[in-house]
Amino acid sequence: MRRATILITGIVQGVGFRPFCLRNAKRHGLCGFARNTALGVEVVVEGDEKSIGLYLRALSESPPPASVITDVSVTRETITAPAFADFSIIESNRQSGSASVLIPADLAVCDECLAEMRASNNRRFRYPFINCTNCGPRYTIIQGLPYDRPFTTMSDFPMCPDCEREYKNPSDRRFHAQPNACPVCGPKVWLSACGQTLCSGEPAIQGAVETIETGGIVAVKGLGGYHIACLVQDAPLGELRARKRRASKPFAIMARDIEAARRVAEVTPEAERLLVSVQRPIVLCPLKARARVSGLLAPGQRRIGIMLPYTPLHHLLLERFDALVMTSANVSDSPIISTESEAFSVLSGIADVFLCHNRRVHSAIDDSVLIPRAGDQKQIFLRRARGFVPNPMNFPLSAPDILAAGAQMKSTYALTHKSVLFPGQYLGDLGELPTASYYKSSLAHFLELYEIKPKILAFDKHHSYVARGLAAEFLPRDAVLYPVQHHHAHMAAVLFENNATTSSAIGVIFDGTGFGDDGTIWGGEFLLGDARGCERVGSLLPFRLLGGENAIREPWRAALSMLTEAFGEEAKGVAARLFPALSAKIAPVLSAALASPVTTSCGRLFDGFAALLGLCEMASYDAQAAMALENAAGEFEASGRGAQGLSFSVENKNGFLTLDWRGALRQAVSLLFNNEPVIMIAYAFHAGLARAIFDVCAMSREKTGLDAVALSGGVWQNSLLLTLTKQKLAQGGFKVLTHINLSPNDECVSVGQAVAAAYKFKESERSESYNGK
Secondary structure, three states, rough: EEEEEEEEEEEOOOOOHHHHHHHHHHHOOOOOEEEEEEEOOEEEEOOOHHHHHHHHHHHHHHHOOOOOEEEEEEEEEEOOOOOOEEEEOOEEOOOOOOOOOOOOOOOOOHHHHHHHHOOOOOOOOOOOOOEEOOEEHHHEEEEOOOOHHHHHHHHHHOOOOHHHHHOOOOOOOOOOOOOOOOOOOOOOOOEOOOOEEEOHHHHHHHHHHHHHHHHOOOOOOOOOEEEEEEEOHHEEEEEEHHHOOOOOOEEEEEEEOHHHHHHHEEOOOOHHHHHHOOOOOEEEEEEOOOOOOOOOOOOOOOEEEEOOOOOOHHHHHHHOOOOEEEEEEEOOOOOOOOHHHHHHOOOOOOOOEEEOOOOOOOOOOOOOEEEEOOOOOOEEEEEOOOOOOOOOOOOOOOOOEEEEOOOOOOOOEEEEOOOOEEEEOOOOOOOOHHHHHHHHHHHHHHHHHHHOOOOEEEOOOOOOOOHHHHHOOOOOOOOOEEEEEEEHHHHHHHHHOOOOOOEEEEEEEEEEEOOOOOOOOOEEEEEEEOOOOOOOOEEEEEEEEEOOOOOHHHHHHHHHHHHHHHHHHHHHHHHHOOOOOHHHHHHHHHOOOOOOOOOOOOOHHHHHHHOOOOEEEEOOOOOOOHHHHHHHHHHHHHHHOOOOOOEEEEEEOEEEEEEEHHHHHHHHHHHHHOOOOHHHHHHHHHHHHHHHHHHHHHHHHHOOOOOOEEEOHHHOOOOHHHHHHHHHHHHHOOOOOEEEEOOOOOHHHHHHHHHHHHHHHHHHHHHHHHHHH
């Protein structure tokens, strides 16, 4: 007789793995046990060698769908007598070394649970917290490891006898489902207004529905925090915008089902794949021409963010609606609100009533946002959060544990531990105090869960980014510090995702702001190198950022600066024709030009062209001008008409390549003054820029022989520019590397910092070894 001791690591807790181990053992006639440990799932099986072999094969070939196995270690031995008479799931072992089990992401409610919720003879009929081993909350309720009920917020709810019988029954779908609950013993929902409870249970849900039906606004507590819900009609949307003081930033909607989504938006097969996935992200889809949706939902946009219900409560709310506005309840650029006290305090002037529940959210998290794409790149992440966090990435680099602090606006942190890299969730703008506070609490939680003690801190070179200081609180005084230039971090991140960290490539890193090695603001950069290091070999033609950061909120300032570069003495007259309402401001702003910082920002280039074309002179939210420019170009593309790209040029001065946009700007002004359609000029801008990017890459290839191009930075969230650029590069024989599971925006910076720091550490080790000789 043989015994095998097996340790399975990865995402193997909270995904029905131990019940799977038990059923698999019964199938092959094996005895032993399975249990959670801090390392993963430990299994001991006894039987003949053939049956053990079949058992191990099933582990690798047919594990539970939501699991991700990163490693299976097996120790075999011959035994004279069995130690077990059956196979069972036993109590977890927390004292098994440093934690390496991977926490599962939250899962959308499954079809089987929904069928039970809708069956009037089921004891969970219309219960808004129904779940099983295949669905429900995970990351948001976990307080500690291993993933067992006592270490989750479900510890507040002792199971009733019926739930406990299910929990202990190997043939039941809720066997060892940690959030298992029912109306008798589980979380409860209630409706509140003005701090007073109005009703609970089913009446609370119906009260919320009736409030929405009559044009009211409801704050709804979901999986990772609160949403604001209302009808998709003019009156409630107008009221919501007035109360939130959110003039034009798009709101997302939640459609009842995929058929309802198709009535509102153009849902491609790629979009449907994302919409119905267990992650249930917000997906950007073109709005249908005659959709019964208010123009106030996403003013000036061709696409809307749409998602499907992912909790039982959402399904119950949507029963009488095709779609509802479902936008995150938070102050702009701050974390989503997840507690009742904060909701009542912050949202009292926005929501008429609050649909609350008493299952605590331990880790607040926002909805993920994606753009679907056909072809080799399945999607573009705009925000990586619920459903995808805390899914890890394999980290094959040898180094002590690293904490990468990330960037400022689209802040994340990243951690490495042994052979795993954990990209943190989207957090928001660290310039906001609540975001900075949540950054620290989220990071502290993660470090405690995995017992990670970082020895290396990687951070951005920008002297005013607060992430470094926040992260440094969690490191020892003798920690090794590695500053990583912003755009090199972007490049390292995209190379890492494509398993090409040591393969030299041409990096086209286009974003809004990054502190450059020369002390200026970079953002339109051409780099040569790999994750270990790079050199700057080109950029956009620099221009003044008139008014500094004011130019981000007032795109007309970028346009004025660019006009000055392109037209010289004539710029004031051209600007007066383009911006008659701002004519009194032009001269004072220009007089202070020399005191304004210099930038190569491609984000500001988009802002300038958007303002020039009258699409967005003043911005009320991040990337509004760039989105308006892409939207106009997309409208022209959808018309099926063609247009020549604007005339960008490339100058080679002592080997440094400058992408000169002045000719394109002069051409755009001429077309505009000749009354050519704005949407055509917007498309020509995209087409011309894509061609110019190709030209720079082709000139770099002539010099270096490199044919791999890595694209990163927030500008590459622009789906049209990405498509046009990839087409040009592919036609020219380039291999194009893009992000896969990370956003191209600053969310990926922390990952790039971690990768670059690991190589810096390896290099320092080699240097010390060499000097020691």
